[in-house]
């Protein structure tokens with residue numbers, strides 16, 4: 732798929748059909764995350780692919796979002812900041828979270844490209860997720876992604892925020908570009 736089309740067509744899907752995805756396609760999407768930038772080449776990211784229905788039920792409960800239980804697969808993304816903290820001190824914590832965002836976006840775009848659907852779920856009781864998946868204490872749970880095929884190809888994607896609300900020139904808050912006169916030689 733054309734890159735611009737891919738970016739613009741990605742959308743959160745919260746209703747999945749009963750068709751089971753091929754888990755190998757999900758691995759392909761996780762593989763895409765490896766190509767995202769990493770501070771000092773220290774990857775903090777971990778992906779847990781969950782297909783056990785009992786675990787999915789418990790994850791659904793931890794997120795308090797029922798639609799998750801209709802997915803055959805759930806991917807839980809974690810970050811382990813320890814190597815980054817060793818290398819960069821306090822900043823390592825922030826780098827780990829930033830890397831998670833970069834890796835997740837690659838993952839999401841690949842999900843779109845292979846024809847699967849998901850929704851970024853960031854609301855969850857972290858301790859409950861950790862207990863279900865035996866995630867160590869010092870590892871962050873970043874997000875939960877139920878994966879499936881979209882129930883109906885009827886996405887109601889809201890328009891993105893206007894560009895002029897996120898773009899400033901030279902100084903924070905300056906929304907106008909002052910064109911410099913070009914000097915002809």
Ligand SMILES: Cc1cc2nc3c(=O)[nH]c(=O)nc-3n(C[C@H](O)[C@H](O)[C@H](O)COP(=O)(O)O)c2cc1C
Nearest residue numbers: 741742743744745796850851852853854855888889
């Ligand atoms: C950090 C983060 C947390 C989110 N948490 C949830 C969530 O808990 N439940 C949910 O249904 N959607 C969640 N979303 C998805 C957003 O609601 C969604 O991305 C947003 O409405 C824009 O829609 P789009 O993804 O279709 O472009 C989250 C997204 C992000 C980036």
